Amino acid sequence: MPNESIAPGTLGAALLIARKDLAIEFRTRTAFFSALLFALLSIVIFFFAWDPTAVTSADLAPGVLWVIFTFSGLLGLQRSFGVEQTDRAMDGLLSSPIARESIYLGKAMANLVFVVAVQAVAIPAVALFYNVPMGGTWLVLAGIALLAAIGLVAVGTLFSAMAVNTRLAELLLPMLSLPFFVPVVMPAAQATARLLNGRPLAEAAGWLRILLAFDIVFVAACMLAFPFTIEE
Amino acid sequence: MTAVADGPAVETDGLVRSFGARRAVDGVSFSLAHGECLALFGPNGAGKTTLLRVLAGLLKPTGGAARVDGMTLPGGSGIRARVGLISHHTMLYPALTPLENVEFSARLHGVPAPREAALAALRRLRVADRADVPVRSLSRGLQQRVSIARAMVHSPRLVLLDEPYTGLDELGAAALTAALGELRAAGAALMLVTHNLSEGLSLATHLALMIDGRFARHEPRAGVDERAYATSYRELVTRDA
Amino acid sequence: MLWVIAVLAVGGAIVRATMFTPIEAVQGAAQKIYYVHVPAAIVAFTAFGLTALCGVLYLWLKDPRLDRVAESSAEVGVVFTSVVLITGPIWAKPIWGTWWTWDARLTLTLFLWFVYVGYLVLRGAIEDRSLRARYAAVLGALGALLIPFIHLSVYLFRTLHPMPILLKPGAPSLPPEMLTTILLAIGAFVLLFAALLRARYRLAEMGDAVEMEGEGAR
Numbered sequence: 001m002p003n004e005s006i007a008p009g010t011l012g013a014a015l016l017i018a019r020k021d022l023a024i025e026f027r028t029r030t031a032f033f034s035a036l037l038f039a040l041l042s043i044v045i046f047f048f049a050w051d052p053t054a055v056t057s058a059d060l061a062p063g064v065l066w067v068i069f070t071f072s073g074l075l076g077l078q079r080s081f082g083v084e085q086t087d088r089a090m091d092g093l094l095s096s097p098i099a100r101e102s103i104y105l106g107k108a109m110a111n112l113v114f115v116v117a118v119q120a121v122a123i124p125a126v127a128l129f130y131n132v133p134m135g136g137t138w139l140v141l142a143g144i145a146l147l148a149a150i151g152l153v154a155v156g157t158l159f160s161a162m163a164v165n166t167r168l169a170e171l172l173l174p175m176l177s178l179p180f181f182v183p184v185v186m187p188a189a190q191a192t193a194r195l196l197n198g199r200p201l202a203e204a205a206g207w208l209r210i211l212l213a214f215d216i217v218f219v220a221a222c223m224l225a226f227p228f229t230i231e232e
Numbered sequence: 233m234t235a236v237a238d239g240p241a242v243e244t245d246g247l248v249r250s251f252g253a254r255r256a257v258d259g260v261s262f263s264l265a266h267g268e269c270l271a272l273f274g275p276n277g278a279g280k281t282t283l284l285r286v287l288a289g290l291l292k293p294t295g296g297a298a299r300v301d302g303m304t305l306p307g308g309s310g311i312r313a314r315v316g317l318i319s320h321h322t323m324l325y326p327a328l329t330p331l332e333n334v335e336f337s338a339r340l341h342g343v344p345a346p347r348e349a350a351l352a353a354l355r356r357l358r359v360a361d362r363a364d365v366p367v368r369s370l371s372r373g374l375q376q377r378v379s380i381a382r383a384m385v386h387s388p389r390l391v392l393l394d395e396p397y398t399g400l401d402e403l404g405a406a407a408l409t410a411a412l413g414e415l416r417a418a419g420a421a422l423m424l425v426t427h428n429l430s431e432g433l434s435l436a437t438h439l440a441l442m443i444d445g446r447f448a449r450h451e452p453r454a455g456v457d458e459r460a461y462a463t464s465y466r467e468l469v470t471r472d473a
Numbered sequence: 474m475l476w477v478i479a480v481l482a483v484g485g486a487i488v489r490a491t492m493f494t495p496i497e498a499v500q501g502a503a504q505k506i507y508y509v510h511v512p513a514a515i516v517a518f519t520a521f522g523l524t525a526l527c528g529v530l531y532l533w534l535k536d537p538r539l540d541r542v543a544e545s546s547a548e549v550g551v552v553f554t555s556v557v558l559i560t561g562p563i564w565a566k567p568i569w570g571t572w573w574t575w576d577a578r579l580t581l582t583l584f585l586w587f588v589y590v591g592y593l594v595l596r597g598a599i600e601d602r603s604l605r606a607r608y609a610a611v612l613g614a615l616g617a618l619l620i621p622f623i624h625l626s627v628y629l630f631r632t633l634h635p636m637p638i639l640l641k642p643g644a645p646s647l648p649p650e651m652l653t654t655i656l657l658a659i660g661a662f663v664l665l666f667a668a669l670l671r672a673r674y675r676l677a678e679m680g681d682a683v684e685m686e687g688e689g690a691r
Contacts, residue, residue, distance in 0.1 A: 005386055007309050007342045016339050020325070020332075027327045027366070088321035092382065095288045095317045096340040097309035155615075162608050166598035175594060176612065179587045183622035186630060206629050214622055221618055225611045228532055231604055232292045232306075252602050253685040 007097035017106025031079045035072040039122040057130040062192035076114040077156040081164040104226035108157040115149040148188035150215045155180045158222040187211045241421030248295030256282040258445030269422040271432030274442035280425045284392040288317045316388030322379040326368035330378040341386035353381040358407045372399045479668040482661035494654045506564045512662035513556040520550030525617030528610035540606035545673035554586045580627040588616040
């Protein structure tokens with residue numbers, strides 16, 4: 001009976017949705033494997049587009065990494081609200097007693113896991129193929145990657161929710177997202193470059209501050225904006 | 233069971249929902265008690281689906297008033313917790329199994345013991361034997377039954393059904409009718425949108441005919457002759473067109 | 474009426490800039506483009522600010538007039554941004570010796586152009602009017618929020634990678650004739666913006682009326 005049921009709170013509902021999305025992704029694996037394959041292919045293609053006598057691998061690696069993360073992330077985001085669209089599962093979410101924000105939060109969490117999983121394979125792959133000594137820097141690099149992933153996912157999840165309701169879904173998501181990715185990718189690539197060239201981290205402090213500020217501002221703004229993207 | 237059934241399950245007064253200048257629902261007033269079933273007939277585009285979506289909390293009303301289980305629309309999670317929605321879209325995730333789908337919905341509604349509740353709902357719709365295969369491998373009729381189990385797992389006080397019999401075979405239809413009977417016995421009110429007159433007439437306690445966003449006819453089922461109603465329906469629809 | 478005044482004012486400013494303002498000693502005649510470039514840039518940024526402001530207000534008040542202003546302002550803003558992006562390189566070629574440099578301000582303007590062209594494409598891709606208005610409002614507001622971040626990024630990028638820039642555009646102490654001309658030009662462009670905005674707003678109003686009629690007839 002309904003009086004015994006207590007709807008989960010925002011975070012609880014978000015975790016339910018994230019877990020459900022990851023279960024679907026784990027079951028189908030299409031988006032993850034295509035993103036991964038895309039990442040590995042890009043790593044290889046970039047290698048041959050580059051003259052090793054002119055550019056050192058430590059200079060090239062950051063650019064390669066962040067181009068890959070941007071585009072493979074878009075592959076995952078594309079699918080994020082697509083799964084809700086197929087049989088209008090979104091109506092099921094919206095007619096349940098959970099808060100609207102928890103849908104955004106849950107989707108964003110699942111997307112973050114997706115992007116981080118791609119990063120977890122792509123970073124070692126770049127280190128391997130480009131012969132970049134990561135040494136003791138990998139923990140810091142992982143931190144930068146996580147900060148950037150949060151920014152990409154915060155904006156991308158919102159735009160994914162919007163793009164699925166338009167006539168140009170596949171085209172519109174990258175078109176809207178990429179300008180917003182500039183203040184994420186640029187700082188992340190710059191900080192990575194300093195790191196891989198063995199420069200002190202203090203040199204990248206300004207970049208990291210931009211990244212952190214972007215995360216805070218856009219996670220909050222996109223969560224506030226999300227309920228406005230729901231038809232009612 | 234009937235402790236909450238003091239007031240009507242649904243009560244609307246001049247309810248309006250417009251899209252731009254078009255009034256999809258244009259001043260609908262009715263009330264439906266717990267345990268009753270309203271069959272809603274009408275041609276395509278009459279506003280039946282919009283009315284259901286407003287009552288389900290998916291669309292905000294643009295005018296008039298509506299109360300579901302005593303709570304005023306547009307309400308927050310309280311109203312949505314009491315409503316179950318079934319439409320021609322299954323609202324299921326094809327990659328997940330029926331059990332996972334229904335359990336997910338149960339958890340979103342905060343149903344205690346969600347897994348058991350999900351299994352019970354699937355059993356009631358006679359799809360429990362297929363509970364662990366992906367939904368996408370099921371026939372359209374079986375998917376529809378899973379979708380109905382999804383909408384009933386939280387024992388809603390008001391069940392909104394948009395063409396629920398479409399795509400169901402005889403067994404599925406019988407299972408749905410039985411499940412709807414159980415819900416009504418437990419005090420839920422039903423609103424059933426359908427194109428099939430005899431189907432609606434056999435289930436309903438009340439009838440409404442919706443044309444251009446308004447109720448053109450609205451009366452209790454008792455004393456309505458099916459043939460006369462069919463003739464009247466045709467006349468009203470063609471006169472308006 | 475506004476139209477006539479705006480066109481006359483812009484014409485007047487151009488005549489004054491070309492005929493009656495002294496030629497700048499170092500840059501020569503190329504500097505004249507400054508009287509179009511700077512006012513266009515000021516108007517472009519104002520237009521996008523207006524789009525963002527109307528977007529936020531729309532989400533709050535849900536008044537379709539706000540959405541029409543936002544749409545009109547974005548469209549006019551894209552036109553002025555295009556003028557900025559075209560006049561910039563024309564000036565840069567003789568002065569900096571290159572058509573395009575990743576100068577902080579130029580880069581910012583380019584990204585602004587991308588965001589608001591995306592805004593117009595988004596509007597074109599949605600049928601439902603209220604959904605279109607809400608999505609556009611969200612994007613317009615987020616676009617305004619993005620500007621400081623892009624500015625910071627390109628600024629930091631620039632300062633760390635100095636490029637061979639001989640001259641910087643900006644607001645140095647201008648001789649009085651030039652200052653008067655630039656102020657006149659800015660005033661004229663603001664008038665032109667107002668005229669274009671009003672014309673575009675009326676067009677949006679008419680488009681909405683046609684759409685409403687179509688919806689009502691259904």
